Amino acid sequence: MQFELTKEYLEELNSAVEGNVEAKIMELIEGLHAVDVAEILEEQSNKEAKAFYVFLPEEIAAGALVELDEDTRERFLENISSEEIAGKIIENLDSDDAADVIGELSEEKQDEVIAHIEDLEQAGDIIDLLNYDEDTAGGLMAKELVRVKIDWDVATCIKEIRAQAEEVEKMYTVYVVDENDILQGRISLKKLLLAPDATKVKEIYNEVVILVQVDAESDEVAQIMDKYDLVVIPVIDEIGRLLGRITIDDVVDVMREEAEKDYQMASGISENVESSDSAWSHTRARLPWLLIGLFGGILGAQVIQAYEGQLTEHTKMAFFIPLIAAMAGNVGVQSSAIVVQGLANNSLGLDGLWKRLFKELMVGLINGIVLGALIFIYNFFFSDDLTLTIIVSTSLIVVIVFAAIFGTLVPLMLNKYKIDPALATGPFITTVNDVFGLFLYLYIGYLMYAV
């Protein structure tokens, strides 16, 4: 049932396109959705994709374009005239997708395309939408929706809805507004279908409606829709006028991007890359964090250098350098990941900072004591240096407690100063904890051997 793109399929399609065998192409793409077609276009060479694109039915061609990666889309649009973009693509899109596509064009081409849109209402909607920042409710919303006036009766509503519905592809909720277009509430189609014709909207509509302001940030919109299990949310302006609606599919994309960004940050990737991107994009995304790691490594080298004499005398201390550094890094990442995730899904609860730090102290102490005891047992049996045995265990406990508290504190601080707390995870916390853990270990060694 579901389309799966294979190498064989792609070869068959490409040879049909090359040979210009329209019947074969149509057979191959029968039943495909726009997103499937986008998947094919992404895998084709530039030339193949261009040749294939002209065979697509208009609606699929427009939809596939929206689903493409931004850079593939850009390459594509360069080869299409403004007139065609307006007439064949924009015509077949909802206002939100249309605005997204147009928004990516150069200023000059934007004006050309808009001038070619025949439906003036659509052109107006698109111009309105282009004004909003991408990452706000305004940037996510579509203008198409179904609205009824609060003083209409059910029969009028049904008639008006029939008229409006022709413009609206998916109609989830009918919004109720007053004569000034101020949002008053909502009414489900179901309720309209079940009510007698003469019933007034004001008698049966639902006053409670969760909404967002047009300037709300997109992750706030995502959080609200997720929390309240909404499929669609209305967007209003400062005085409460109904401007548009945001549907869950766009918000799912926002949520996925957020989650991917946090994941990549935690893994030390500083730009959004996909496996299929070029080696160069990968290098660019990975090198920055590695530079931080390198810098940390140099600091670490300097810390050790400061204790060179001690190490020459007690070479065995070097054995446990990686252990201490790794544990400090691991504990720090664990602690900050918990905070970052709590901030992301608003589940930190009402605990204050001190209570939170106290809990981390407890967790750190338990983990530290367990791991410290284990390494003590190991060293007790396999090492002949009891002082070193004590140094390693003591340091491990101290380092784990420190890393846990530091890992909790940093993302909370970043968040307080409106910096993305996910920055704390990944190589940054690891690197700082590595270096500081190392210092603690060597310093404790210095104290103990001096006794």
Added chain:
Amino acid sequence: MQFELTKEYLEELNSAVEGNVEAKIMELIEGLHAVDVAEILEEQSNKEAKAFYVFLPEEIAAGALVELDEDTRERFLENISSEEIAGKIIENLDSDDAADVIGELSEEKQDEVIAHIEDLEQAGDIIDLLNYDEDTAGGLMAKELVRVKIDWDVATCIKEIRAQAEEVEKMYTVYVVDENDILQGRISLKKLLLAPDATKVKEIYNEVVILVQVDAESDEVAQIMDKYDLVVIPVIDEIGRLLGRITIDDVVDVMREEAEKDYQMASGISENVESSDSAWSHTRARLPWLLIGLFGGILGAQVIQAYEGQLTEHTKMAFFIPLIAAMAGNVGVQSSAIVVQGLANNSLGLDGLWKRLFKELMVGLINGIVLGALIFIYNFFFSDDLTLTIIVSTSLIVVIVFAAIFGTLVPLMLNKYKIDPALATGPFITTVNDVFGLFLYLYIGYLMYAV
């Protein structure tokens, strides 16, 4: 507009509940949604929550119960009789939520509750749903949906839909079935509203419908709904009969859980914990990965021990132990995160294994050469041991390339053998790369100093 739980609000509410001031409680909870109430219940003590719960309107009480954490819900249900669960809670829930709640009870209590459900159709639906595995389409679906027969006309449809809609809270799509209840397609309410009364369903319905089998895994369902931007998806059995539907809100939860799980894995957390969980839960979730780290640290200690003589002679080699280990770990995590994410969102594309490894080799080489050159420059100016300078740079390049390839290979292998590839990220890859990186460094040192 949106509810935000504060300490002050909670105190006010709790004192109203304690004082039994119903009017005040009602005022405080006015306009709240079930999920807001669940948030309150989570923050209250057991006793406060129980006292507050009895004041809630039935529908909110039932909805809030569904939104609670599993363990809070369990504690709650222990204090409610089977009769009340059936009459007050289950009665007010959709079949999917009802089955989820009942499924968490003991076998004995399940039977009692089901025996007390008055609506036999609902009881039947719940029994059907309890048979499905939680993590499959069957476990996610609700039985409530609106269906029409393919040979009906529009007028009959509207009449039947009115009757069926009373049972269905949210109706997104109307499904078209034949006389054997085999799914044939779908028809939008909008189309029904716009068509003349005498039109037959078979003339206007849409044959193309994306669907899932009842035994499909829930992450597959999530992937399909996300890919095709679906709000609702029908579920069929082996012979194509329409069993139920899955709505996007449940799938968003699945997606979030998947993303959180991967994130926690990458951060070295082995069980799903939230910031607000007990110190003990946190310890349990974090200790396993730390044990792996400890084990890796011990292996690392043994690797260094094997080169003790070399280190005593060239103590300066110890300076760069943390740098090599940290870089190996960082590069490995980066590489595996890319693969894990590509597998999770199906974006790996059609590249074969060799092409992918070749790209990693290139990325590793570029990063390695850049970082190797930087550390060479540093050491050239700040170290008086040219051999060590060459050892560190060479090792860094070798270690980075190795870690990149290893980090790519491991999740791909795990996935091939149906093991969660996210296991590869986090401390496992880091630890193996640490130890192996260390070995490479010391071995290259051994070779170079021997020259």
